[in-house]
Amino acid sequence: MAVSKIKATFQSDIQKVWETVTSLEKYAWRSDLSKIEILNDKQFVEYTKEGYATTFTITVNEPYKRWEFDLENDNIKGRWTGIFTQKGEQTEIDFTENVIAKKVFIKPFVKAYLKRQQALYVSDLEKALL
Numbered sequence: 001m002a003v004s005k006i007k008a009t010f011q012s013d014i015q016k017v018w019e020t021v022t023s024l025e026k027y028a029w030r031s032d033l034s035k036i037e038i039l040n041d042k043q044f045v046e047y048t049k050e051g052y053a054t055t056f057t058i059t060v061n062e063p064y065k066r067w068e069f070d071l072e073n074d075n076i077k078g079r080w081t082g083i084f085t086q087k088g089e090q091t092e093i094d095f096t097e098n099v100i101a102k103k104v105f106i107k108p109f110v111k112a113y114l115k116r117q118q119a120l121y122v123s124d125l126e127k128a129l130l
Helices: 014-022 104-129
Strands: 002-010 033-038 043-048 053-062 066-072 076-087 090-101
Touching: 002 104, 014 066, 014 076, 014 090, 014 104, 053 076, 090 104
Parallel strands: none
Antiparallel strands: 002 090, 033 043, 043 053, 053 066, 066 076, 076 090
């Protein structure tokens, strides 16, 4: 199992950060996505710019505190946890991904892939919050 964590602090209130991260309709700030398809109130599918689909099932939704989901595509299966904390006028995010590679040949690359994706996500989020 590959585990990747990232923490970041933003000069934005928790409501703005929460709404930006959890909005499935307003995803244009994500440079890696072409679209999000909402299946129901608990499931959605993200499509990369290359058309690769990942299905997400929301398991915890505590507004302004915690958002969690299970995720799965052809290559990986796992869980994502997002913790949101107000710190004065700033908001700290603490995101963790626990992923299992479904294919043996991609196992050595999964952790590096997760780290790269998380860094891109935080960079995109920082720009969206300006």
